[in-house]
Amino acid sequence: MKLSIIENAHDNQNAKRKLRAQIIAAYSGIIRAYAFVRFKIIHLRFLEEIEQYLPDGGTILDLGCGFGLFSLYMAACKPNARVIGLDIDARRLQIARDAAAKLDIRNASFVQQDLRAWRPDQTIAGAYALDIFHHLPVENGNRILVDLFARLESGGRFLLKDIDTQPRAMLWFTYVLDALMSPRDDFYYRSAGAWQRQLAASGFAPIFVHDLWDILPYPHILLICDKPR
Numbered sequence: 001m002k003l004s005i006i007e008n009a010h011d012n013q014n015a016k017r018k019l020r021a022q023i024i025a026a027y028s029g030i031i032r033a034y035a036f037v038r039f040k041i042i043h044l045r046f047l048e049e050i051e052q053y054l055p056d057g058g059t060i061l062d063l064g065c066g067f068g069l070f071s072l073y074m075a076a077c078k079p080n081a082r083v084i085g086l087d088i089d090a091r092r093l094q095i096a097r098d099a100a101a102k103l104d105i106r107n108a109s110f111v112q113q114d115l116r117a118w119r120p121d122q123t124i125a126g127a128y129a130l131d132i133f134h135h136l137p138v139e140n141g142n143r144i145l146v147d148l149f150a151r152l153e154s155g156g157r158f159l160l161k162d163i164d165t166q167p168r169a170m171l172w173f174t175y176v177l178d179a180l181m182s183p184r185d186d187f188y189y190r191s192a193g194a195w196q197r198q199l200a201a202s203g204f205a206p207i208f209v210h211d212l213w214d215i216l217p218y219p220h221i222l223l224i225c226d227k228p229r
């Protein structure tokens, strides 16, 4: 399937809405329903926000890419970049690869990786992590930040989208949904301030913290972190 709409996805809003619909349609059954809901939670306004901070070329990592929804979205919006999705779950990655093939998106690839043991070995222009760090034990998360910083090109950027610990009721709402989706996992939520301190300790500067306000009761935060030139 050739999608001229995807090639032009960086041009306009309507194309992005169609791109989102095409990505959702590239999945089947329950995963399609999940993709629909996930694109409601991380909706186009958030994605545009994230997309604008990422480089247009070079290697961009999607840490904890899951079924690859947003790797495919970013790859389509950034045709000169190479998006690599990393996830521990081989089944999710295969579903991501199948969706990429259906959409004929060739600048996205998917690699199985337990991020707890990850040692990046390539130069990276940019990276983002959407709701993955609270799935990782704090010591693993901290080590990943250090290694990621070391591998980012100078002037490179890392975007961390996670969940703040305030307001408390919103954190509980998120926790209940996380526990339903991943009943065997533990969760390691951190406050925006704790994230800022840890990112600064890893070398990132400046770090901007952006609350992503939404009608859904998630305490979303986006941290925009640069590796100084």
Ligand SMILES: C[S@@+](CC[C@H](N)C(=O)[O-])C[C@H]1O[C@@H](n2cnc3c(N)ncnc32)[C@H](O)[C@@H]1O
Pocket: 038, 042, 063, 064, 065, 066, 067, 069, 070, 086, 087, 088, 089, 092, 113, 114, 115, 116, 129, 130, 131, 132, 135, 136
């Ligand atoms: C909430 S999902 C987010 C997926 C994707 N970023 C998104 O926004 O749709 C969390 C993902 O983290 C992955 N994950 C959890 N622990 C991991 C680990 N140790 N290494 C790599 N991926 C992991 C899970 O397999 C899952 O796909």
